[in-house]
Amino acid sequence: MTGRRWVGACLFALAAVGGAAEPPSAALDARLKRLEAELRCLVCQNQTLADSNADLAGDLRREVRELALAGRTDDEIRDYLVARYGDFVLYDPPLKPTTWLLWFAPFTLLAGGGLLWWQVLSRRQRAASAAPPSDPVAEARARALLDDEPPP
Amino acid sequence: MMGSPAKTLRWSIPLAVFIVLVAFLWAGLGRDPHEVPSPLIGKPAPAFELALLHDASRRLAAGDLKGKVWLLNVWASWCVSCRVEHPLLLQLAKTNIVPVYGLDYKDKPEDARAWLAQHGDPYTASIIDSDGKVGIDYGVYGVPETFLIDKAGVVRYKQIGPLTIEALQQKILPLVRQLQQ
Numbered sequence: 001m002t003g004r005r006w007v008g009a010c011l012f013a014l015a016a017v018g019g020a021a022e023p024p025s026a027a028l029d030a031r032l033k034r035l036e037a038e039l040r041c042l043v044c045q046n047q048t049l050a051d052s053n054a055d056l057a058g059d060l061r062r063e064v065r066e067l068a069l070a071g072r073t074d075d076e077i078r079d080y081l082v083a084r085y086g087d088f089v090l091y092d093p094p095l096k097p098t099t100w101l102l103w104f105a106p107f108t109l110l111a112g113g114g115l116l117w118w119q120v121l122s123r124r125q126r127a128a129s130a131a132p133p134s135d136p137v138a139e140a141r142a143r144a145l146l147d148d149e150p151p152p
Numbered sequence: 153m154m155g156s157p158a159k160t161l162r163w164s165i166p167l168a169v170f171i172v173l174v175a176f177l178w179a180g181l182g183r184d185p186h187e188v189p190s191p192l193i194g195k196p197a198p199a200f201e202l203a204l205l206h207d208a209s210r211r212l213a214a215g216d217l218k219g220k221v222w223l224l225n226v227w228a229s230w231c232v233s234c235r236v237e238h239p240l241l242l243q244l245a246k247t248n249i250v251p252v253y254g255l256d257y258k259d260k261p262e263d264a265r266a267w268l269a270q271h272g273d274p275y276t277a278s279i280i281d282s283d284g285k286v287g288i289d290y291g292v293y294g295v296p297e298t299f300l301i302d303k304a305g306v307v308r309y310k311q312i313g314p315l316t317i318e319a320l321q322q323k324i325l326p327l328v329r330q331l332q333q
Contacts, residue, residue, distance in 0.1 A: 042188065042293035055258070056293055059284050084291040086191040117163070123158070 018064055035074055038091045039064075039081060048091065163188070166196045179331040190291050197224070197301045198289035205264055205278035206257055212253070212279050214305065221331045223324075224299040225253045225315075226287060227269035228259040231295040237314035238271050244320065245274035250328045254278035257295050299325055302331045 033050060039060070041052035049057050049064070060081070067077045081089045093099050154308035191196075201213040203319060227234040245252055256264045259278055268278070281287055290299065300309040309327055311319055 045185065056284075059288060063285075063288055083191060084288060085293065086188055086291075088188045 028065075028068060030073070032061075032068060035068075035077060036061060037114060039078075040089050040091055042085055042089065166237060167183065184313075186294065187312050188293070190307070190312075192291055192299075192307045195307060197299065197305050197307050198286070200279070200281075200286040200289070202255075202279035202281060202286060205254070205261055205268075205280050207262070208280075214301075217253070217301070217306050219303050220237055221250055221303055221328055222276075222301055223250055224255055224301060225252050225288070225289075226257050226292050226295055226297045226299075227256045228257045228295050229263040230259065231257075233314045234296045235271070237296055238274070238317075240314060240315050240317065240320065241273050241274040245276075249325065250332075251276040255290075256280045257292060258282065258284040298324075300331075 001008035036050035037048050039049040041047045041049050041054055041057040041060075043056050044052050047054075047057075049060055064077055064081075067080060072080070078090065087099065089091045092103065095103055197214055199214050200262060201211050204210045204212055241252060244250070252275055254277070256278055259280070259282065261282070264278070264280070268275075283293075289295075294312060296314055298311040298315055299307055303309050308331060311324070315324075
């Protein structure tokens, strides 16, 4: 009897420990997953740390997990990796002088193209409106020719 | 007369755009997208204290090498392109210009020792980084990599991938001579 109760108590304690341990680790897993999805694997450069099967990616995931367990914030973990691998490790690179070209070139090109387009259009419009007024005699003659009638 | 600047513009703008595009693409052809510039250049070499490959009871720390210019060559017995640069390292070791320290990265010590016995050992000393932690501190992402570290312990140059004659003669050795003065 007591033995069974003891086993029951053990099971209950285990379940309680398991239940207590689960929520924080699930939260940590979610946090790590989000963080790893914005970090680049240096070996297979078009994959995130979360997606990559490379050996180094596994090591870096382990490193990120250890840092998170040690209580570092997401920013501190990102800084840790940037200090070692550079901004390239971030999928969302920060805005600073060396990345200005990266960030602004597309908008500059778009604005330049738009400006060019607008200029061509306005020039065409000007050319159309600046066309000399037609000569009524020549117009009548042209119409007559088109209508296949002898000119008056 | 009025149409001529517009006409010049009509062919010169696309031509200029084309030339710029070709210049960018041409420059891009000569670059290796796998070479990520290291943020460590100009910064103190990350500290380490690791067991020696040939004598696990002794340890070597980065701080022990203060006061001399040295190369840190990251290699492994499983690394194929390490074999490519190895003859060059052996030659360099013979010249005694600069000491080369080997960081045996994510490797089994017995494999590493067998590899060095077979291919020759160019290293002044070899240290073992079996879990790759020091490698991560140095931003290693592809073996082999070679770091040039100055007397003050600052990283001055990083070679990603195998050492080449050109890299040694044009960049590393001139820099070594300059730093040794």
